[in-house]
Amino acid sequence: MENAQRIKRFADFDEAASYILELLNKQIGINTLFIAKNDGKTNNIIKARNANEVLVEEGSSMPLPQTYCSLSLNYGPTPLVIEDVSKDELTRSMEITKNFTQGTFIGVPVYYSDNTVYGTICGLDDQYFKLSKEDLSTFETMSTLLTYVLELEKANEQIQTLTAPLVPVTKGVAIVPIIGEITASRAEMIIRHVLDKCNEETMDYLIFDVSGVSQINAVVGEYLLKLVSILKVIGVTPVITGIQPFMALKVPHFAAELKAVMIESNLESALKKLGFRLIKESKEKSDPHQ
Structure with a gap:
């Protein structure tokens, strides 16, 4: 036992x-x-x-x-x-x-x-x-x-790959929603997964939404900063959304290191910055008597 x-x-x-x-x-x-x-x-x-x-x-x-x-x-x-x-x-x-x-x-x-x-x-x-x-x-x-x-x-x-999928928005733009606790091994896996996808498809922008992250530490913060740096080198512009207050407390230098990176409060504002507009379509039932 x-x-x-x-x-x-x-x-x-x-x-x-x-x-x-x-x-x-x-x-x-x-x-x-x-x-x-x-x-x-x-x-x-x-x-x-x-x-x-x-x-x-x-x-x-x-x-x-x-x-x-x-x-x-x-x-x-x-x-x-x-x-x-x-x-x-x-x-x-x-x-x-x-x-x-x-x-x-x-x-x-x-x-x-x-x-x-x-x-x-x-x-x-x-x-x-x-x-x-x-x-x-x-x-x-x-x-x-x-x-x-x-x-x-x-x-x-x-x-782990399924909990950080690449969701395509349009050609060259994708969202990576990251959910749950981020450990060092999972951070490494996310980096490999993202770079493999970037190698398979041409990417201009990758939006990392971390609003669903429940835990993070300094080591994991370093991995995410490493990923941001690698993406810049290969010509992909990283965008970060959903950073929460506890992340700044756990990784104090996180915000400072991301000064040159586009950071938005949520996905909607990030997509707007990139030139996308979210339009809600409403369909009214037509009156057969009109």
Whole structure:
């Protein structure tokens, strides 16, 4: 129950990956544990934990076909165990095996829910390491857990994007309504989302309506200022509407930094400044007797 509660508090995939390797390290005494991500060509080590000898370095990468991870992917969803990499026919002729006089490898693929490959979760030792059936089952369980975390992160990204959509007004003009609490991770996501859209479509003006924001802090304020600066550089004019008093209190220099930016109290006044007029049409029912 305690583990389940900790899992629920994962901030992102990176944090979950670290915790999973920590759990594996407590249960299985193999020297090196690592999680790798690949795109079909390159194998990137996302997280690594070395007990004694540093056999795998976090952040390193190499061509996928030259790695033991590729063998695990080819083997399928069940754990691939190579008791001695220096003698096994799958590994003895590989370039990477020259670093080992002997050693044990275990690898299990990590999939997204649609069965496309994310990468692998693996164990490696430069000595013979006896893996029990329970150890193999634990690796499979952790692979499944990583799949759940990947899908939760993907769903969260989609939800966060939906809470800051680009609403087109006319060609070159769009509104970005931002609603709810703005965290640092969400601010980063908004920046990526906005810049992707600007790359897809030509934008002249982007109106950011922050009237629906419930919480903000100094770190988030810096992200929003960063977004404003980037937009200016790429030729998009940012417009801010709906700034509330609590924002000025939470981020004191916010208003000062936005002196050169068009700021309006609400969307209607911003659209008027840009040359748009909101016209309410009323239709009266015609009297059939007239």
